[in-house]
Amino acid sequence: MQKKQRTFTREFKREAVQLAKTSGKPMIQIARDLGEASSTLHHWCKEFDEHGVQAFPGSGHxxxxxxxxxxxxxxxxxxxxxxxxxxxxxxxxxxxxx
CATH class of the missing domain: 1.20.5 (Single alpha-helices involved in coiled-coils or other helix-helix interfaces)
Structure with a gap:
């Protein structure tokens, strides 16, 4: 049985990145609390650092x-x-x- 890929809104990703940067908790713990892999959260942080406000343009954008x-x-x-x-x-x- 295939695992369904979850999609997240731009706002959710931005809030997750902000939480990772400001909370002082380890990224692994934050990812676990959000129900995501730490590699996913790390990727979001990297994308946000590279693209800033234009990060996470969404599907088709x-x-x-x-x-x-x-x-x-x-x-x-x-x-x-x-x-x-x-x-x-x-x-x-x-x-x-x-």
Missing amino acids: QTPQEEEMRQLKRENELLRQERDILKKALGIFSRGQL
């Missing part, structure tokens, strides 16, 4: 850098498709010139 990367990858793919079409067209038209 991306940081500005991730959104820009997604757009650039999409644009790159479209340009490759256009290039390939032009190469094929050049091959077709050049065969008729013989």
Whole structure:
């Protein structure tokens, strides 16, 4: 039987990180009290330290850098498709010139 993955709100994660930073308790104890693995709480703390207010964007929401990367990858793919079409067209038209 598979274990169902739990999801947590942004507010819950932020409060857990704040509790870990200000309570003075060991992170393992806080994680145990919250019913989570200490590695999960450690990951949340690390993400909050790296991204600050924009940490935990939620499902489907991306940081500005991730959104820009997604757009650039999409644009790159479209340009490759256009290039390939032009190469094929050049091959077709050049065969008729013989």
